Amino acid sequence: MLDELLGRAALKDRIEELEEAKRHLERQLEAEQERRAEAVSARQEAQQRANRLDDRIADLEGTVERLESDSQHVDYRRRERLNGERLDAVLDRLESVATDPEGALTAYVDDEPPAEVREAFGDRSPLVTDAAPCLAVTDDAGLVSAALSVPVSPEPFVDWADGFAFDRSWFRPRGEFTLALVRSDLFAMGEYLGAERTAFHGFDSELKSQHSKGGFSQSRFERLRDEQIDSHVDRCLEALAERTTDPLYVVGERTVLGEFSEVADVTATVDATGNPEPALEDAFRDFWTVRLRAI
Numbered sequence: 146m147l148d149e150l151l152g153r154a155a156l157k158d159r160i161e162e163l164e165e166a167k168r169h170l171e172r173q174l175e176a177e178q179e180r181r182a183e184a185v186s187a188r189q190e191a192q193q194r195a196n197r198l199d200d201r202i203a204d205l206e207g208t209v210e211r212l213e214s215d216s217q218h219v220d221y222r223r224r225e226r227l228n229g230e231r232l233d234a235v236l237d238r239l240e241s242v243a244t245d246p247e248g249a250l251t252a253y254v255d256d257e258p259p260a261e262v263r264e265a266f267g268d269r270s271p272l273v274t275d276a277a278p279c280l281a282v283t284d285d286a287g288l289v290s291a292a293l294s295v296p297v298s299p300e301p302f303v304d305w306a307d308g309f310a311f312d313r314s315w316f317r318p319r320g321e322f323t324l325a326l327v328r329s330d331l332f333a334m335g336e337y338l339g340a341e342r343t344a345f346h347g348f349d350s351e352l353k354s355q356h357s358k359g360g361f362s363q364s365r366f367e368r369l370r371d372e373q374i375d376s377h378v379d380r381c382l383e384a385l386a387e388r389t390t391d392p393l394y395v396v397g398e399r400t401v402l403g404e405f406s407e408v409a410d411v412t413a414t415v416d417a418t419g420n421p422e423p424a425l426e427d428a429f430r431d432f433w434t435v436r437l438r439a440i
Contacts, residue, residue, distance in 0.1 A: 219269060222439040227293075232435055236316060239282060239289075239309045247305040248285045254278065255301050262303060266290070272440045282309045283440070294436040297394070297411055316435055321390040325381070326417055326428040327397040327405060329374045332381045333425035336390045342429075346384055347421025350377040378404045396428050 227235055242249060250265045252258070255278040263270040265283055269290070273281045276292035283290040295315045304310050313319065318340045325334040333347035352373050378401060385393065385408060392410035395402065399414045406412055417428040 219271060221272060223437075224439070225437045227435045227437050228430065228433060232316060235437065236311075236313060239311070242284065242289055242308055244284050244286075244307050246307050248307060249289075249309050250281070250283050250285075250303070250305055251310045252281045252303040253295065253299050253301050254281055255298070259303060266440065269440050272438070276436075276438050276440075279438075280311060280315070281440075290440040292438045292440060296413070296433055296435065297392075316433075318433055322392050322394060323385075323388045323390050324394045324396065324425070324429055324432065325385060325405075325409075326415070326421075326425050327378075327381050327395060327401055328424075329377065329398060329401055331421055331424065332377070332384060333421035333428070334384060334388065335425050335429065336388060344389075345422060345425070346387075347425065348380075348384075349421065350380065352377070374401065381405075382408065394432065396432050 250262070252262045254262060254273055254276075258266070258270055258273045258277070258281070262273060262281060266273055266281070273279065273292055276294075278295065278298060279292040280295050281292050289309075293316075297315050299312070299315060318337060321336070321338055323334060323336050325332070330350050330352040331347070332350070334345070335342045336344040350373065352370065382405070385395075385405075393408060394411045394413070395405040395409035396413045396415040397417070402412045402414065413432060415428045415431040417424040417431060419427070
């Protein structure tokens with residue numbers, strides 16, 4: 146009764162409310178401290194994972210740099226295009242190499258080198274892969290190591306002997322053969338005895354070279370152009386059927402060479418332009434040029 150009269154009851158109620166609010170705030174503070182501790186722990190774990198990833202990335206970058214550095218140091222010692230007397234001189238030198246029995250490796254590689262070739266060339270074997278198709282030669286002392294393109298390629302083989310084993314007819318014109326140049330608008334055919342041409346036949350074919358803005362639609366223009374090329378190819382095949390010498394080597398544009406794969410013994414792309422006869426002369430020289438890569 147006295148507390149109510151003096152107003153102390155209300156004060157006591159207020160004190161209890163404040164104490165309850167204080168306890169609530171203390172509980173919130175404890176919960177917040179726990180959350181902060183968990184957040185700090187999670188942040189530390191995340192930082193540790195990030196550090197480990199940084200270390201891994203640095204290791205991988207170092208490996209990539211090392212591999213790139215190694216690949217930059219593996220290159221051909223020299224490159225040269227060979228024909229005529231210079232080609233004969235190089236082939237003479239290769240034929241003059243003499244080793245112990247099974248000391249000289251000769252291999253024709255048309256794609257990926259076989260294990261025996263990779264082992265012989267060691268860490269430089271990727272250069273053989275880059276040069277393929279090629280004739281690869283090396284000796285067990287590493288004195289000779291090279292890859293040569295082969296105009297008339299043999300079947301793939303690997304041979305260890307006391308010298309390099311190859312046939313000069315792979316590299317130089319020998320005996321009778323026919324060489325034909327085919328482009329989408331040109332045909333030139335020569336029959337040869339060695340390097341001497343004994344017969345010639347050639348012609349041009351009309352071919353639409355561009356589409357005018359008026360007249361035909363683009364699709365019709367392309368269809369007519371394809372028909373002209375097909376007719377030209379048929380005419381080329383008819384001319385080839387009239388040849389009197391074999392084997393047949395067909396060179397020219399990649400876009401039309403596939404049409405001659407069934408009748409030709411060898412096909413190869415060459416960049417020979419101009420009128421039929423001079424273009425055939427350029428094609429002949431290009432076809433019989435050998436690319437030498439010293440490994």
